[in-house]
Amino acid sequence: MDDIVLNLASDDAGPSRVSSKKGGRWTDRAKAKRGLKRKSGPEESATLPTPKRSRVQKPGKSHETALEKTVKPSRSTHTSHGQATAHTPQPRPQGQIISSLFSYNPKVELPSQPTPFKAPAKPSNAPLTDSSSFDGLGVDPLIGAHLSKKMEIEKPTAIQRAVLPAILRNPDVHRDIFIQSQTGSGKTLAFLIPIIQDLLPLSTLSYIDRSIGTLAIIIAPTRELAQQISEILEALLKMRLRPEDASADDPASARFTRWLVSGLLIGGNTRTHEKARLRKGLPIVVSTPGRLLDHLQHSESFNVGKCRWLVMDEADRLMDLGFEETITGILKGLEARRNLAIKAAEQGAGHEVGGWDWERRRRTILCSATMKEGVQNLAGTALDNPLLVKATESDAVDTKNPTVADADAQENYTPPAQLSQRYIVAPLKQRLVTLIALLRTLITSRTAEGTKIVVFFSCTDSVDFHWQLLGRAKMNDGEEAEEAVSDDDDEEEEEGKAASADSQIAMESSLLPGTSIYRLHGSLATQTRNQSLKQFSNNAAKSSILFSTSVASRGLDLPQVRAVVQYDLPTEGGAAEYVHRVGRTARAGKAGEAWSILTPSEQDWVKWVEGQMKPEKVGDTPPTLQGVTPESILQRGFGGKGAEYEARATDVQLTFERWALQKENLALAQQAFLSHMRAYATHPSTEKHIFHVRHLHLGHLAKAFALRDAPKSISGKGKSKKATDSHPPAKKRVNDAFLKRNKDTEARMEAVVRSQGRLTKKKGMMVSSGADEFQLAGGYNLEKMFNS
Template sequence: MDDDLVLNIAPDIGPSKHSTSSKGGRWTERLKAKRVEKRKAKPQSSKQTSDDVRPAKRPRLSGESLPKTKPNDAVEQTVVKRPPTQIISSLFSYNPKIDSPVDSPAPKSFKRPSNAPLNDSSSFSGLGLDQLISSHLTNKMNITTPTAIQRAVIPAVTSSESTARDVFIQSQTGSGKTLSFLLPIIHDLLPLSSLSYIDRTIGTLAIIIAPTRELAKQISDVLEALLQLRLRSEDESPDDQDASAPRLTRWLVSGLLTGGGTRSHEKARLRKGLPIIVATPGRLLDHLQNTSSFNVGKCRWLVLDEADRLMELGFEETITGILQGLDGRRNLALQAVEAGKSMEVGGWDWERRRRTLLCSATIREDVQKLAGKALSNPMMVKATEAEPTKELTETAHTESDKFTPPSQLSQKYVLVPLKLRLVALIALLRNLISQSQARRGTKIIVFLSCTDSVDFHWSLLGGASMGSENNEPADETNSEDGDSEPESQPIHDQVDVKSPLLPDISIFRLHGSLPTPTRLASLRGFAGSNKSTVSSSAVLLCTSVASRGLDLPLVRAVVQYDLPTEGGATEYVHRVGRTARAGKGGEAWSIVSPSETEWVKWVEGKMRGDNASDNENHNISLSSVSVESVLRDGFGGKGSEYEGRATEVQLSFERWVLRKKDNASLARKAYLSHMRAYATHPTSEKHIFHVRHLHLGHLAKSFALRDAPKAVSSGAPSHKDKPPQKKSKSKPKSEESSPSKKRSKREWEADHTGDAEQRMQKVVRAQGRLSKKGGIMMTSGVSEFQIAGGAALEALVGARS
């Protein structure tokens, strides 16, 4: 009892051995003494004796007896030999059993390519085009024969009988649709070059609208190449030219209006005059509303390219505003002429109405709605029709929504467990590149689900190396010193990177959140615009922004690392359509997870059509290739030696992620963004794509993460790591935000960036899944990106960990 009193009154006196073993006094006093002893012993654990406190348990090594050492040595020994907290799981264990069929490569067929130029005697001059245009295509652009869609569209648009009708153009991807609407426009405007009063000040006579900046830039490049044509025949010199022949002036100038450009520079060019303009919808509407010098009163042509993509991106209201702006500017110009207030010299055919061409791969309901607004008395033109012109109203309800890829395209898929996704992608790229070593300039496109995933894989390939000495996890102090050369120079501002796993290959990236100069530089570098890169091989990591309309040369293969989340089979066909263009061959590979096996039959049925009767559509199929053969061909070795090499590649990626906090943050952000994108599959595909079907731990392994999904679900720093903040006395306690709300708001702002995410926010807001509080969009209890039902992503991640 006396000892207990001494222990409570004199805290400076250390506990004695007798005090801990004493059993006298009341049990409450003994309990209180033990608590005080425990508090005093906690900050001075290094000064305690082995008799005072019970040592911590540790696993005893085999053949080793625990010697009696000093207390400090015992603590240090326990800390040093403690087993690691991270568990590095094997790539080839605990994977789901895949009953994949035996490798069945597609049989070699000698079908005629469905999008190749015609082999008959038809020529561009025979289609009714001006001789100057035909000779320029043959001599300068090496285009001798038209494709099927060009032979169907050009006569239908240029004939005098159809000048009062708009045109709906439906064609297969890679069939030369761009020239089918550019050539009639130049053919119509070229005779105006003989009029003396025609120059650039006439204003804009033709407008071409494209959904993305990359497609608009590509159309502008083709247009500029066409406008370099000679204004007299090749075999006719100025001295021999007939005096009665009209003298043509060079006034046709093209311009490009896209978001991200300098508006002042664009206004200066519009003030001088741009007869032909290629633009994206948002920037065009901006100039129509805010640029007074934009003269479009005499506009004669309007082209809506990739109309289905325009509707998918939500440009319906923008296009409606453009149509109203063009009509309003025309009415104002006509009123000025009728009132005699116009200062223009020469006459103009105001009776001729503006013609609109709408190009789309499919005739969906939203495309028909746009056609009803933009087209007047339309006719439909298809390359497969014997009679190219048909009434749109007759075919809109009878045509099926199927959209087939080129017949010469080889389509394959690989069933890959989630753990092996990353190494399977590297092996597939290595195999495709090794098969094309004899042909320089091979291009491969890899489609991913979101912008964060593109940035992560691009940085991972550019930063990771196979040497373990450069990829070991470093401390925070060592990783920020910048001693190593690769880490001292960040790669975020670079256009391309190199990877030791893909030797002599330039790796580019492309998505909607990149700055416009970087996007254009990546596109030029991948396509090989300059002579220094035209013969080099390259890989492009991109989102669906590159799936529409881009004509990239020498694309040997398209790899769909992530299957399309929107657009279904149509988006799949658009993606694979980046290869096998203009009659050339190509390969399309799809990485399919074990839970997504039904997608193969589903997409085959969509491409064949429900009531397909022709034999060609019945032959559309995806051949299966086993993941073992992909890994064996990519990493080499005898027997199962490829497993060890694939493991080394995976470990090198994981060491890169652990090397710096920025790398780990990039991997976590890509993982979370991929999960959000996966949750946006439409309801009709939820039986195939659902987050509940995924093993989240294995999926984290494909992002080179060793942590469990529960640990990576919180990308923002924890609340206890932040210094405490003083509460404001001016606000009542009920109005103060709780730490959980502040943390959720910070996570929301960190993970919701980019153009695609902003569009997705608008869709979800329109469906009433979010509420607005204080000007900030807050969650309402479900995942803000899971449009079609289901539990919240964070709850799911915690439940499946």
């Protein structure tokens, strides 16, 4: 009889498991229900159920924060065993089963109490505190004064102290430079200052103006990094061209002409506008590889015959994205343009009145945080007599460093010493609510100023889904959402919503009050990407969260980022990619936190990545990750007494699931689920013992995407017996819908890869080696995924 009553009490939560016993009329069940009410009393039956492990609360005034009130259990609240009560039963779609977040989860072997957090170590990438200055390193006084007074940079960093003397004090000795430094160390200024100091004195030559052509080229792997370097360069070029205390009549302090102008060449901009600027003359150019090669091959007005500097920033990322052939084409194009310019000068067709120093050849600088095989191959091709410079104490004093060829054993992944690295092992079903609780905890722990957080996902579809989920799902709107499941929305209205979502920059979430949420990935329009980064970086007074793929992991200097959350661990790049991601925080000596959310099957990753990371100095303690229990994060994020956080977390999960049940949102959630599965399958073979799709419970993973069932294209449900009998089990997971979506993905991938400058074919499909935004080729099938 009790079992029958319990089934009635959970009607609003979806169909319960039917008892195997037969019999029991409707009138018997109704009598039993009325009897239970008489025993419990009207007041007790009207109260919300208490989670199993919660303490009985005494009546009294409740002291809740504003964030806690946003997740107070609504009229339908589920206990830790998936039961729920409500004043009015709500109909559920046929076949939908709502499972509990806190039952049937694998055991997580973590200490019951969080490990005590270690005090932050002394910053390893902060500006030097000794007597070092830019003037003492050989920097021109004009540049040094501008750095200190206008850009508020008083002291050089360790890598700047090592690089600047090696370049500035030996201008006549030709040696190319290989700069190896950890992220956030200030290497951008390390190569920009020598370029400006070398080009500035050319103003004394009468024929020097913008028409001289391009004298310096800086290559960056992504548009965002190129944009950032361009902004720093423009800030440097605004310096005074005469000392403040100089007299206008003093010939020794002649004013330099302002002819140094920078330009940005990236995909997504108008090529005709870029050609017009190149025709006027751009002495310094910042570009992505594909667009630079395109102008070298097709723009006759691109005058690079006198190019004196070539910088390749984030060389390891250039190789990861498959730009090796593009870089080779750029090097050949620059050499060919130089030879043509020399022949023209010999024939008297040059425009220089006093001649040009053709004996001086181009100087190349290669910047990389790691020394992978591809980077060393590039260095062997592009660098002549290279000098390796690292930000260590010995390098700061002695610039006679080993060459790149002798540096094979110096591979090192070193995060900033002051960075706090932590991880959470959360069951698959709780991943989504754990992320929300963590974001709420990070935002509310600092109230004096806005908090900035970067969250990394594995693919673009996952970024778009979570961005819209947090921005559009509203608490306590469950009834309207449930009723909307059966309604057919107007197609024009859906298209209008999709169009507005593509152009929208920021979202506001009811779960994260006072916080703006932005997104960044390679499939967004260039204007949207730039606006997202600009608003995320510049709005210092308001808390901001950036959802991004690995496109934001390299080189970007996002100011005041307090924490980096890796919701999905890197699928490629291993420990190097992890170090680059967490390097978006704890920059230039500031403190920062790095959080990684793992599944129970990924716990071995912690020891693996700790073994890959090395201390900056010999004898120091190696970097470690500190474990934090998911219960403590949920408790802090959702508040409440005892285990009340379970009911609040369940209510948040149900809100997301109701939102995902709507027609236009369901497709978005399923697409994100499938893209995440394909991305997960691209972990290299050396990591398969940790990351393998067979370790994932698909039903629990679907819960993390606000789905109540795994998509049929993965689970194989809903097929006829004839279809399932005629194919092997692995092929059951592939259907026409999934293949159709792969064709759409291939078209998107082709457009992105073309903009990157490299396009190859594999098995008849257009693919890009190492592209973050498209983890698999269009023809990749799930049979290979599950059986590899």
